[in-house]
Amino acid sequence: MTDAADRPLVLLLSGPNLNLLGQREPEIYGTETLADHVDRAGAAAARLAMSVEHFQSNHEGDLIEAVQGARSRAAAIIVNAGALSHTSWSLHDALAAFEGVVVELHLSNPAGREPFRHTSVVAPVADGLVAGFGGLGYELAIEAVRRLLDGGDAAPQPPAAQPPNEG
Ligand code: DQA
Numbered sequence: 001m002t003d004a005a006d007r008p009l010v011l012l013l014s015g016p017n018l019n020l021l022g023q024r025e026p027e028i029y030g031t032e033t034l035a036d037h038v039d040r041a042g043a044a045a046a047r048l049a050m051s052v053e054h055f056q057s058n059h060e061g062d063l064i065e066a067v068q069g070a071r072s073r074a075a076a077i078i079v080n081a082g083a084l085s086h087t088s089w090s091l092h093d094a095l096a097a098f099e100g101v102v103v104e105l106h107l108s109n110p111a112g113r114e115p116f117r118h119t120s121v122v123a124p125v126a127d128g129l130v131a132g133f134g135g136l137g138y139e140l141a142i143e144a145v146r147r148l149l150d151g152g153d154a155a156p157q158p159p160a161a162q163p164p165n166e167g
Helices: 034-047 060-070 082-086 089-096 136-150
Strands: 009-014 051-056 076-080 101-106 128-131
Touching (some): 009 034, 009 060, 009 136, 034 051, 060 076, 060 089, 076 089, 076 136, 101 136, 128 136
Parallel strands (some): 009 051, 076 101
16 A cells, blocks of 8 residues: 555556557547656656556556556555446455545546546546646546545435336
8 A cells, every 4th residue: 555665656657558648549549658747747746745656558458457456555546447447347346445546537528528437437436537737647547546545525425326227
């Protein structure tokens, strides 16, 4: 849960195609690279006495293993799962088994985009969502983690949504 200097460890997870940031649809995702965002998150974490470990993969199973590996080791996970945010129940289940803070992060605002992006399967197992702020979101997500770990600002959570009844 902490590093050698006793700072809470935050796992920053990046899903498919985020390795192309800077070149990929810059009109939507901006011109900063993933390395720029990781640096920004790392600097914000250092200011708030936390440390960041980053992992990016284009493969669902690798991301799931990273979440499993964070159990009992990281205090929080910030996850931008790319398009897997909308489809991966396996990632949902892995995050559900993680006992720390989970923040879902997106550069764009998926709710304002194509309908297939309006559903997040990460959302039901996240403490909250930061979306639509571009690179600033990486800083805001780190700040949210710090506040949640400090216990001051957690919003009351509604009961978990039930799946609609079939037939
Ligand atoms: C994204 C939004 C997703 O819908 C998309 O598939 C991505 C990036 C974002 O950061 O805005 O790959 O997660």
